[in-house]
Amino acid sequence: MPLLVRLLVQRIALGLLLLFLVSILIFAGTIILPGDVAQSILGQSATPEALANLRRELGLNDPPVTRYFHWLGGVLQGDLGTALTSGQDIATAIGKRLGNTLFLAFWAALISVPLAILLGLIAVRYRERWPDKVISAVTLASISVPEFLIAYVAIFFFSVRLRWAPSVTTINDSMTLGEKLHTISIPVAVLTVVVLAHMMRMTRAAILNVMQSAYIETAELKGMRMFNIIWKHAFPNSVAPIVNVVMLNMAYLVVGVVVIEVVFTYPGMGQYLVDHVSKRDIPVVQACGLIFAAVYIGLNMIADIVSIISNPRLRHPK
Amino acid sequence: MNDQLKYLTRRAASGLMTRREFVGRAGALGVSAVAATTMLSSAVKAAGPVKGGTLRMGLQGGSTTDSLDPALSTNQVSLMLIRLWGEPLVELTDDGGLQGKVAESFEASADAKTWTFTVRQGLTFSNGQEVTAADVAETLDRHSGEDTKSGALGLLRDIANVRTDGRNVIIELNNANADLPYLMADYHLVIQPGGGKSAPDAAIGTGPYVLKDVDMGVRIVAEKNPNYWGDLGNAETIELVVINDNTARVAALQSGQVDLIDRVPPRTAGLVSRAPGVTVASTAGPGHYVFIAHVNTAPFDNQDLMLALKYGMNRQELVDKVLFGYGSVGNDSPINASYPLYTEFEQREYDPDKAAHHFKKSGHDGPVLLRTSDNSFPGAPDAAALFQQSLAGAGIELEIKREPNDGYWSEVWNNKPFCTSYWGGRPTQDQMFTTAYLSSADWNDTRFNNEQFDQLLIAARAELDTGKRTQMYADMGTILRDEGGLICPMFNDFVDAYTDKLGGWVENVNGFALMNSYAPLRMWVNA
Numbered sequence: 135m136p137l138l139v140r141l142l143v144q145r146i147a148l149g150l151l152l153l154f155l156v157s158i159l160i161f162a163g164t165i166i167l168p169g170d171v172a173q174s175i176l177g178q179s180a181t182p183e184a185l186a187n188l189r190r191e192l193g194l195n196d197p198p199v200t201r202y203f204h205w206l207g208g209v210l211q212g213d214l215g216t217a218l219t220s221g222q223d224i225a226t227a228i229g230k231r232l233g234n235t236l237f238l239a240f241w242a243a244l245i246s247v248p249l250a251i252l253l254g255l256i257a258v259r260y261r262e263r264w265p266d267k268v269i270s271a272v273t274l275a276s277i278s279v280p281e282f283l284i285a286y287v288a289i290f291f292f293s294v295r296l297r298w299a300p301s302v303t304t305i306n307d308s309m310t311l312g313e314k315l316h317t318i319s320i321p322v323a324v325l326t327v328v329v330l331a332h333m334m335r336m337t338r339a340a341i342l343n344v345m346q347s348a349y350i351e352t353a354e355l356k357g358m359r360m361f362n363i364i365w366k367h368a369f370p371n372s373v374a375p376i377v378n379v380v381m382l383n384m385a386y387l388v389v390g391v392v393v394i395e396v397v398f399t400y401p402g403m404g405q406y407l408v409d410h411v412s413k414r415d416i417p418v419v420q421a422c423g424l425i426f427a428a429v430y431i432g433l434n435m436i437a438d439i440v441s442i443i444s445n446p447r448l449r450h451p452k
Numbered sequence: 453m454n455d456q457l458k459y460l461t462r463r464a465a466s467g468l469m470t471r472r473e474f475v476g477r478a479g480a481l482g483v484s485a486v487a488a489t490t491m492l493s494s495a496v497k498a499a500g501p502v503k504g505g506t507l508r509m510g511l512q513g514g515s516t517t518d519s520l521d522p523a524l525s526t527n528q529v530s531l532m533l534i535r536l537w538g539e540p541l542v543e544l545t546d547d548g549g550l551q552g553k554v555a556e557s558f559e560a561s562a563d564a565k566t567w568t569f570t571v572r573q574g575l576t577f578s579n580g581q582e583v584t585a586a587d588v589a590e591t592l593d594r595h596s597g598e599d600t601k602s603g604a605l606g607l608l609r610d611i612a613n614v615r616t617d618g619r620n621v622i623i624e625l626n627n628a629n630a631d632l633p634y635l636m637a638d639y640h641l642v643i644q645p646g647g648g649k650s651a652p653d654a655a656i657g658t659g660p661y662v663l664k665d666v667d668m669g670v671r672i673v674a675e676k677n678p679n680y681w682g683d684l685g686n687a688e689t690i691e692l693v694v695i696n697d698n699t700a701r702v703a704a705l706q707s708g709q710v711d712l713i714d715r716v717p718p719r720t721a722g723l724v725s726r727a728p729g730v731t732v733a734s735t736a737g738p739g740h741y742v743f744i745a746h747v748n749t750a751p752f753d754n755q756d757l758m759l760a761l762k763y764g765m766n767r768q769e770l771v772d773k774v775l776f777g778y779g780s781v782g783n784d785s786p787i788n789a790s791y792p793l794y795t796e797f798e799q800r801e802y803d804p805d806k807a808a809h810h811f812k813k814s815g816h817d818g819p820v821l822l823r824t825s826d827n828s829f830p831g832a833p834d835a836a837a838l839f840q841q842s843l844a845g846a847g848i849e850l851e852i853k854r855e856p857n858d859g860y861w862s863e864v865w866n867n868k869p870f871c872t873s874y875w876g877g878r879p880t881q882d883q884m885f886t887t888a889y890l891s892s893a894d895w896n897d898t899r900f901n902n903e904q905f906d907q908l909l910i911a912a913r914a915e916l917d918t919g920k921r922t923q924m925y926a927d928m929g930t931i932l933r934d935e936g937g938l939i940c941p942m943f944n945d946f947v948d949a950y951t952d953k954l955g956g957w958v959e960n961v962n963g964f965a966l967m968n969s970y971a972p973l974r975m976w977v978n979a
Contacts, residue, residue, distance in 0.1 A: 187600065354954055399694070
């Protein structure tokens with residue numbers, strides 16, 4: 135077990151280093167972008183005096199390196215700073231948005247992950263027969279259509295025509311859990327459709343890979359039922375690649391759903407980030423970038439650790 | 453009564469259909485003329501303002517980065533929020549005149565250099581504090597002071613001194629200005645307690661609503677201010693949801709999640725208006741889409757080249773294909789009939805022969821470079837492509853450079869010599885010209901520098917004789933049209949939509965979209 139602990143410590147340290155590098159990259163990126171915060175805040179109605187006043191007030195006259203280290207110092211003490219544009223405390227604002235994003239991602243994952251794995255197992259059980267072909271065709275088609283189109287089509291039928299659920303999914307604190315779930319039902323369905331194919335295909339491929347092994351043949355010769363063989367013998371041995379792809383998709387559900395958020399007017403992190411990028415609000419962009427990077431790195435780390443634990447060969451490297 | 457008949461009755465009652473038309477259409481549904489007339493008169497009685505209920509609207513333009521500080525307001529949503537909680541000294545009337553809000557009355561000295569505004573008696577802020585002349589003076593000071601960031605600073609530059617005397621606020625100007633009260637109607641200049649100096653974003657004012665639940669760029673809930681002095685505000689609660697995506701906004705209206713939206717895309721407005729229970733309202737306004745050239749920069753300093761470009765623009769085609777008819781043709785002047793002292797002059801038409809003639813005379817060789825982006829105005833790249841085609845008809849080559857949306861306003865507009873852009877317009881000629889065409893203007897985005905024009909503008913400000921002023925503005929319009937760097941192909945209408953759950957829409961209100969942003973305050977929720 136100490137080997138496992140060492141491995142964990144190593145991974146976490148690497149993750150932190152990556153985060154640090156990411157923060158430099160994001161900062162450099164926002165500096166390279168044309169235009170500055172003051173101009174973006176005041177827009178077309180900016181006068182030279184107003185611009186100069188705002189720049190001075192926001193501390194934009196300091197050199198970038200000074201601003202970066204000032205910010206980094208704050209973050210290390212757990213202070214993400216205040217937004218340049220609205221003067222709000224970033225941690226509070228992000229906390230709410232992140233909560234919303236995780237809420238949506240959680241329900242989408244809760245439905246899509248078991249469904250994808252189940253469909254994968256069914257596809258293997260009936261491989262090359264019609265259930266396999268139908269599942270593959272439908273999921274591949276859904277991943278090939280751009281997500282905003284699926285979203286618009288879903289809105290047209292389920293919201294405008296049938297009026298089952300709203301298309302504006304602005305949730306707020308005064309709603310009960312039931313109301314919230316009803317509100318986000320269409321985006322959850324769309325996200326499920328979007329991430330399903332990738333996970334389903336990987337499950338199918340990974341299990342099929344194992345199905346060629348001799349011990350599966352033995353199990354078959356013992357007279358076990360096909361589905362039991364897949365579930366009890368093949369699936370545990372192909373968990374690593376499946377977990378990897380599941381984690382990638384979960385990361386996508388957290389960091390990559392800005393288009394869905396815009397179409398459904400969902401108050402999540404993506405929309406929040408985009409608003410601040412277009413206003414060059416560097417502290418907010420950095421905080422969001424850092425959180426997104428942390429989610430991505432964290433989920434990938436979990437995937438790594440699960441594959442190591444599930445595979446004795448990786449647990450005892452020679 | 454069936455739905456169709458109900459709908460007709462409501463339209464007729466709110467004046468969208470004539471009585472004769474109504475009786476005819478009702479007859480087609482099998483209702484006798486006498487019954488129809490009775491039906492209509494009871495509907496008219498019932499159609500008066502209904503108090504209470506929740507009015508829900510979906511607006512474009514809000515962002516999580518918005519501030520509640522009116523000085524920093526730049527978009528439709530922050531403007532709407534200001535309308536809810538605050539009021540300026542005066543406001544535009546529907547036909548472009550002025551009415552008092554925080555100010556009960558106002559008057560000028562004979563030379564229009566000193567203006568006196570009298571604060572309304574017994575007016576209180578939503579925090580219970582009484583409104584004093586000092587609050588007004590402090591507000592003006594905050595927007596015009598040395599270290600201000602206010603978008604209204606440009607308007608207030610000419611103020612020499614503001615002092616108070618009892619309930620009077622006395623504004624002294626460096627130069628005479630007959631339009632000063634119009635400047636006070638600017639939406640940035642809402643009166644705040646102590647001028648909003650200590651808490652600029654507290655959203656405390658004298659408006660008909662009080663903000664209750666604020667999540668900037670997402671959703672804002674406002675409730676009726678019980679102590680409001682005026683007759684605005686019928687709904688008990690107003691819920692504003694920011695829906696920036698066009699399709700999502702229209703879908704929200706069609707599925708009944710909101711009852712009022714702005715910026716219906718002209719492309720789909722026809723389709724939307726055919727949906728049952730939805731009315732699309734198009735309002736002509738001062739907003740215009742422009743192609744602007746710096747007339748002090750080669751090759752646009754060449755008058756003949758500018759004229760070639762102006763004659764090479766097919767204005768009607770742009771109105772038809774870019775605005776889908778929701779607009780009117782422009783005439784290379786920023787002024788149209790929505791301005792109070794407008795004079796019509798000869799419409800410049802597409803004339804490839806004249807364009808070719810001037811192009812030849814200009815001696816210019818090679819293509820002309822135009823920069824454009826999606827956000828410079830809706831459909832700008834399409835408009836640029838149409839311009840390219842119509843110029844090609846005159847043998848002029850236009851090269852189009854597509855710029856990213858991001859950074860367009862800081863890197864391209866008012867920076868590069870020839871690009872596409874838009875103007876929202878201003879309530880008066882003086883403001884529009886002063887903002888963008890005076891040689892010393894902050895946003896002189898055509899680098900227009902004409903001595904005669906500047907002199908006329910200053911003289912017109914001090915001129916209290918309306919006839920003479922009108923003539924002066926007509927002369928300035930002609931100078932701009934013939935010598936300016938502005939190619940104005942079209943004025944865009946505001947296209948808004950509402951469902952039949954709401955009543956009280958008024959056609960052709962002057963100012964901004966959504967009845968000068970007063971729609972939620974003046975409309976009501978049908979019981």
